[in-house]
Amino acid sequence: MAGKSHVKRILFLIGEREFVSVQERLLHIPSRLAKSGFSVDVVTYKEELHEKAESFYKNTSNVKTIFLKSKPLIWSPQQRDDFVKIFIKHTFDFFIPDTDLKYWKTSAFDDFRGHIASYAFSGLESDYDLLIMPLPSSDEPPTTECDVFYSTLVFYAKEKGIPIVGLQIYPAIHTPPLFLRILDYFVVKEESELQYYQQYDISPERIFVLDDQLENYCITTVEDVYKNLMFDEQIAIGKDELGILIVNHSKYRPQIIEALQALSRLNIKKSTFFYKRGYYVRELSEDQIVDEILKPYIEKTGGNYYIVQEGSLVKLIMMCDIVVSATYIIPLGFAVKHFKDAVVYNPLVKTLDIHDNVSFVNNKDALAGVIMESYSKKQSRMSMTDIMKRILS
The missing domain is CATH 3.40.50.2000 (Glycogen Phosphorylase B;)
Structure with missing residues (x-):
């Protein structure tokens, strides 16, 4: 065995x-x-x-x-003098550069003797x-x-x-x-x-x-008070998986559904966080809309998924690797400044190469490509575990 x-x-x-x-x-x-x-x-x-x-x-x-x-070590004056003699013996031929002054003459009786442990x-x-x-x-x-x-x-x-x-x-x-x-x-x-x-x-x-x-x-x-949020271990996202934050928007439900469909096609380990926003349509609450219309698509994204109430957006951004929204919102810029990827997905908007370092895409293939690029970037980052394995291999 x-x-x-x-x-x-x-x-x-x-x-x-x-x-x-x-x-x-x-x-x-x-x-x-x-x-x-x-x-x-x-x-x-x-x-x-x-x-x-x-x-x-x-x-x-x-x-x-x-x-x-x-x-504690207690040295007698004689012992300290003996240490100084040893120091002089080993540094006797050392000169301070570009001078004829020997090194021990400037250090043996002060710096060295006074700093014996x-x-x-x-x-x-x-x-x-x-x-x-x-x-x-x-x-x-x-x-x-x-x-x-x-x-x-x-x-x-x-x-x-x-x-x-x-x-x-x-x-x-x-x-x-x-x-x-x-x-x-x-x-x-x-x-x-x-x-x-x-x-x-x-x-x-x-x-x-x-x-x-x-x-x-x-x-x-x-x-950094924002980076401190990364230490929250209630939901741990490992290096081998991608943390994806989807920010809901009441005006762009079809785009949100398509973004979730794009996620479901990706064969990678992932955790999806769906961030709800307070919105009511007459007698319907946002909770009901999400449960009845969007949740079936969220469940098909694969991996772990979490439907999160309002009020924790900054914390989620710091924990995740990429933020997806159907329109440009200020938190996307915040995400980029904290070295997170951010993308706007909306087929009805002309594609922009970049704005505030946020990607803009208008088709599901392009969105999938941005997410996969974020995943590859994360896998290429060096952690202490990676470094120790390289050293000890």
Whole structure:
């Protein structure tokens, strides 16, 4: 009988300053990796961070939190002097560029001696397949305790031959130069950061652009109240499916029906959200009209479908991948600004190539093409799961 496949184990480091910069968004990365089949140990040195992580992951399988408590180190003056002598020995022939001034003369008795670590960490003994850590900033460097924490676990990974992956939270230009030599792989937010690292002869195979919309936001320091809506897990839309939002309109019911018919022809995994709008025709309510006239077509779209009441349009836009309407409405422009696709389908309107980056189509084949293009675009985006699988393959 064939043995079970090895579950890849990931060690995920969290430092205090990096956590403060992105808040709990950073914690979503391990949980999403765990849902993809990885086993993730989230380790930190701060009791407060550990408590937050424990609370965050209390209902998440395959994620374990580890608290590494620092141990104080007390060095005698003689020991500090010995460390300085070792430092001078190893840097004796180093000169400050374009001068005859030796490097140790400017740093050994101040910078080096004054920053000898007074903390130590131990107790991590498990084997891992990968280590992930947020890249610190030279502009706002980590605390001494965090510095020792990172250094200890990076040294641990190097000794064990564990690949190290850095998450680009701060601007790439603020990455400490030492990390250009230490890290095996870099996960960045945009192409410009990839190009920055290539200037330092880091091969493209070692740099990955994280363009999954939610995960990219997880390592972004600027909070966006609209993007926060993407974390709602009441209705989860996976990477392998397309979230499609149909905005109803009382004047264009035939067009809405045709749009639903176009959806039913697409052989892809999809979740369809039908957004109702308040409208009454004498004694008939919008609910009755949708149930009697439109619901049969909604049911034939395939996959999951949801008929949603008014009042949650922005939230639905942020959760979905593409918005379809029978006429141009302001929320379509909002969707595009938040990197969602938007399309107006109406056979009675002349096709426009583009308006406010919204597509205009007037036949079902063209609508199906726009939706399939949106699906292909989503599949091509790189997620942390995709990156980890590439690294570990």
